Amino acid sequence: MTAEQGTDRGADVRWALLTGGVKGVGKKYSQDRWAARATADGRAVVLTVADGHGSAAHFRSDLGARWAVEEFTACAEAFAHEAVRVGADAAGWPELRAEARLLPQAVGHRWHRRARFHDSSAPARGASPAQRAAAHRRARGRGTPDLAAYGSTLLGAVLTEHTLMCWQLGDGDIVLVDDGGVPHTPLSSGPDMGDETDSLCEPEPWRKTRTHWQPITGGPPPAVLLSTDGLSKSFADHQGFLDFATGVRERAAGQGVAAVQGQLGDWLARAAKYSGDDTTLVGAFGARYDTSDATGGHEPHE
Amino acid sequence: MASRPVHFIWLLDCSGSMSVNGKIGQLNFAIREAIPEMQQAADSNPAASLLVRAISFASGASWHVSEPTPVSSFSWEDVHTYGGTDMGAAFKLAAGALQTPPMPQRALPPVLALASDGQPTDDWRAGLRAIDGTPWGKRAVRVAVAIGDDADKSMLKEFLANPELEPLQAKNPRQLAAAIRWMSTAVVKDASTPKVEDAKPATPLGPPLTKVEGEADIW
Numbered sequence: 001m002t003a004e005q006g007t008d009r010g011a012d013v014r015w016a017l018l019t020g021g022v023k024g025v026g027k028k029y030s031q032d033r034w035a036a037r038a039t040a041d042g043r044a045v046v047l048t049v050a051d052g053h054g055s056a057a058h059f060r061s062d063l064g065a066r067w068a069v070e071e072f073t074a075c076a077e078a079f080a081h082e083a084v085r086v087g088a089d090a091a092g093w094p095e096l097r098a099e100a101r102l103l104p105q106a107v108g109h110r111w112h113r114r115a116r117f118h119d120s121s122a123p124a125r126g127a128s129p130a131q132r133a134a135a136h137r138r139a140r141g142r143g144t145p146d147l148a149a150y151g152s153t154l155l156g157a158v159l160t161e162h163t164l165m166c167w168q169l170g171d172g173d174i175v176l177v178d179d180g181g182v183p184h185t186p187l188s189s190g191p192d193m194g195d196e197t198d199s200l201c202e203p204e205p206w207r208k209t210r211t212h213w214q215p216i217t218g219g220p221p222p223a224v225l226l227s228t229d230g231l232s233k234s235f236a237d238h239q240g241f242l243d244f245a246t247g248v249r250e251r252a253a254g255q256g257v258a259a260v261q262g263q264l265g266d267w268l269a270r271a272a273k274y275s276g277d278d279t280t281l282v283g284a285f286g287a288r289y290d291t292s293d294a295t296g297g298h299e300p301h302e
Numbered sequence: 303m304a305s306r307p308v309h310f311i312w313l314l315d316c317s318g319s320m321s322v323n324g325k326i327g328q329l330n331f332a333i334r335e336a337i338p339e340m341q342q343a344a345d346s347n348p349a350a351s352l353l354v355r356a357i358s359f360a361s362g363a364s365w366h367v368s369e370p371t372p373v374s375s376f377s378w379e380d381v382h383t384y385g386g387t388d389m390g391a392a393f394k395l396a397a398g399a400l401q402t403p404p405m406p407q408r409a410l411p412p413v414l415a416l417a418s419d420g421q422p423t424d425d426w427r428a429g430l431r432a433i434d435g436t437p438w439g440k441r442a443v444r445v446a447v448a449i450g451d452d453a454d455k456s457m458l459k460e461f462l463a464n465p466e467l468e469p470l471q472a473k474n475p476r477q478l479a480a481a482i483r484w485m486s487t488a489v490v491k492d493a494s495t496p497k498v499e500d501a502k503p504a505t506p507l508g509p510p511l512t513k514v515e516g517e518a519d520i521w
Contacts, residue, residue, distance in 0.1 A: 025348060191407040194441045236304040237408065274303040276349020 016257035020264035021280035044080035048156040051228040064150030104206035151201035177249040186212040221286040230277030312356035315418035332482035359392035361385030386423040393429025419449035450521030473519035
């Protein structure tokens with residue numbers, strides 16, 4: 001996993017990144033993985049979180065989540081460079097959008113290749129005979145390798161001065177908080193019931209990946225927060241979760257992202273006590289860079 | 303912030319045949335004895351709040367415990383036999399409880415635990431369709447115990463909705479107690495296990511209900 005904190009300067013927007021993750025109560029180790037980094041000379045940011053399913057049937061999901069983050073980051077960085085190159089030229093957006101739609105397929109293929117390779121190299125690691133037998137039965141039934149052991153969700157975003165692109169496979173939340181403090185969840189598929197989720201371990205997972213595209217034509221980019229489901233499921237209702245997201249953005253604007261980063265671990269640990277799940281949040285806060293401000297600074301200003 | 307509820311619903315056969323050879327008494331005893339272990343299982347998972355209730359069915363069906371009761375304050379009052387085996391009516395009653403509302407959207411999958419010793423005497427398929435027609439019903443973790451040889455095991459298997467699973471079989475009081483204990487604990491833990499969408503229900507396999515030497519099958 002990678003994470004960069006602090007600020008990165010682009011031509012016109014500065015980015016401040018927020019990252020944090022805690023292990024679920026009673027778990028030996030966390031199956032969440034994440035990355036948040038600036039790319040394209042600081043003119044874009046890539047955010048991603050992945051939640052390995054973590055139960056006995058998904059006994060290698062820590063690996064699955066790690067590969068999800070690595071493969072998404074690799075693909076998203078290439079996309080981010082292209083998005084920066086296109087910039088505000090709306091004529092280039094249709095092609096950019098087409099490329100964005102293909103990204104889940106690229107990530108899915110790369111993830112499946114790694115999982116299949118690992119499974120063929122070490123088919124028995126950690127699996128009980130009963131688990132192996134069940135996996136073989138499932139594989140025979142559908143004629144494709146059973147990669148359930150590696151199952152993971154994947155959420156990702158690429159944010160530039162002019163465009164925002166988000167992808168989501170499985171549960172978890174992407175919240176955009178605009179300049180007025182209003183939260184939006186563009187990829188929400190309604191309330192999650194139980195703990196069912198779409199997963200990278202399914203055949204052709206890109207078919208279930210949801211995508212959101214948003215040009216940024218005026219004002220600062222929205223705050224972008226990605227979290228695994230351990231966070232939203234710790235709240236009594238969805239509105240409580242949205243209020244939390246709004247609060248994070250308000251505190252970042254008022255106290256600075258570094259101050260929020262200092263408190264984030266405690267907030268997530270408290271949430272994990274209620275959801276029982278690994279809980280991870282990454283975020284990006286962008287602010288227009290005032291070119292007349294020769295002294296710069298370490299925090300974005302809005 | 304708040305932990306998520308797990309709704310556990312007993313579906314108990316109270317037909318006349320359950321009074322033969324003390325089955326109903328052993329069922330009451332087994333459930334009562336399993337409560338402390340159920341409470342322990344709930345304590346070990348602070349992220350879930352276990353809420354228990356029960357339906358009895360014979361000639362018709364009714365709520366034996368109608369309020370979802372926190373397991374910490376749950377106590378058992380005996381059920382009694384009173385007629386046929388209207389399992390379909392019990393399913394319909396459960397289906398009503400599995401609608402959203404009254405079930406919250408933010409919850410862990412409910413558990414439906416069925417115990418029966420005979421053949422349903424009403425349209426149980428219609429009742430099962432009603433359960434499957436609710437958002438939580440089709441996500442429910444389902445377990446079933448067949449008490450004695452006369453239980454309709456193929457019907458119970460259909461209730462489980464997973465061709466890889468079989469109903470538990472209890473042919474004597476010890477096996478019934480083991481089955482009820484397992485249904486009360488292991489299944490509760492499984493209900494909070496993540497599932498890949500479209501996968502078959504991942505209800506855990508039951509305990510091996512082997513025969514102890516010298517033990518007779520009395521049912």
